[in-house]
Amino acid sequence: MHSNVAGGTPRAAGAVRVDAGAPVLTLQSISLSFGGVTALDGIDLAVAKGEIRAIIGPNGAGKSSLLNVVSGLYRPGRGVVQLGSERFRHVPTARLAAVGVARTFQNLALFKGLSVLDNVMMGLVHCRRAGFVRQILSTPQARREEAKARAAAEEAITFLHLGAVKHQLAGGLPYGILKRVELARALVARPRLLLLDEPLAGVTLGEKRDLAAHVRNARDAYDTTIVLIEHDIGVVMGLSDRIAVLDYGRKIADGSPDEVRSDQAVIDAYLGVAHEGETELVI
Numbered sequence: 001m002h003s004n005v006a007g008g009t010p011r012a013a014g015a016v017r018v019d020a021g022a023p024v025l026t027l028q029s030i031s032l033s034f035g036g037v038t039a040l041d042g043i044d045l046a047v048a049k050g051e052i053r054a055i056i057g058p059n060g061a062g063k064s065s066l067l068n069v070v071s072g073l074y075r076p077g078r079g080v081v082q083l084g085s086e087r088f089r090h091v092p093t094a095r096l097a098a099v100g101v102a103r104t105f106q107n108l109a110l111f112k113g114l115s116v117l118d119n120v121m122m123g124l125v126h127c128r129r130a131g132f133v134r135q136i137l138s139t140p141q142a143r144r145e146e147a148k149a150r151a152a153a154e155e156a157i158t159f160l161h162l163g164a165v166k167h168q169l170a171g172g173l174p175y176g177i178l179k180r181v182e183l184a185r186a187l188v189a190r191p192r193l194l195l196l197d198e199p200l201a202g203v204t205l206g207e208k209r210d211l212a213a214h215v216r217n218a219r220d221a222y223d224t225t226i227v228l229i230e231h232d233i234g235v236v237m238g239l240s241d242r243i244a245v246l247d248y249g250r251k252i253a254d255g256s257p258d259e260v261r262s263d264q265a266v267i268d269a270y271l272g273v274a275h276e277g278e279t280e281l282v283i
């Protein structure tokens with residue numbers, strides 16, 4: 001893990017600090033096929049420290065495949081994934097936390113039978129050094145780690161305004177709250193890179209605005225870098241520093257929201273056909 005479990009308090013929300021230094025994530029010529037279907041075709045991407053980078057594109061464009069390559073669920077046929085200074089042909093899923101990456105899942109990866117607090121503490125399970133036997137015997141090391149993990153989880157819970165439900169079982173909570181629990185579980189280990197798979201999907205418009213604010217605040221307070229895939233282009237435009245657009249597995253645009261919004265290739269990809277006089281994505 002690149003930082004301590006408790007790691008101090010989250011920094012107060014402040015100015016955006018997109019760092020021009022070495023990228024946190026670099027993809028070089030990533031290609032991936034399933035049988036005869038090309039899901040990704042020579043994707044290059046560089047994500048700067050502190051950035052919120054959205055990956056958008058029509059259905060089947062390759063967004064989930066890309067996220068799965070970065071988190072090691074898929075091994076690309078070609079190309080390299082670089083996380084900080086480490087280069088991978090296949091990102092080791094089992095060491096994802098150790099290389100400073102956390103992710104959320106579109107359909108949530110929470111334990112319904114555990115409380116919110118215990119679910120958030122699960123985000124630190126890969127950081128605990130005391131083995132199972134020491135935890136059972138409750139050795140001093142295991143107790144210290146437990147206390148640190150609990151403090152970090154409490155901090156993430158407070159940060160995401162989940163204090164009122166922290167002792168409730170996840171199974172009984174509304175979807176919009178569970179999306180925040182999942183974000184807290186991913187944040188608690190203070191990842192260098194946070195991958196969010198449709199963080200705003202399936203919630204009401206009001207909850208979407210709240211979640212978008214939480215994502216932005218999380219980037220600032222936890223000093224992390226965020227790559228997200230999302231279908232709601234309107235929210236994405238307001239939330240992201242840069243947006244990469246995929247279509248049929250290829251990257252067709254990569255730029256600021258304003259650049260992407262007026263990019264003719266993007267407009268065509270979303271509309272399916274070119275429209276004369278169409279100069280902006282309607283959102």
Ligand SMILES: Nc1ncnc2c1ncn2[C@@H]1O[C@H](COP(=O)(O)OP(=O)(O)OP(=O)(O)O)[C@@H](O)[C@H]1O
Pocket residue numbers: 034037038039057058059060061062063064065066
């Ligand atoms: N596990 C898989 N097995 C076979 N084909 C797959 C698999 N995963 C993705 N594909 C195919 O790869 C292409 C890209 O799919 P992917 O799910 O990455 O796109 P997406 O942009 O995330 O789509 P959506 O917005 O609908 O979720 C599609 O043609 C899809 O059918």
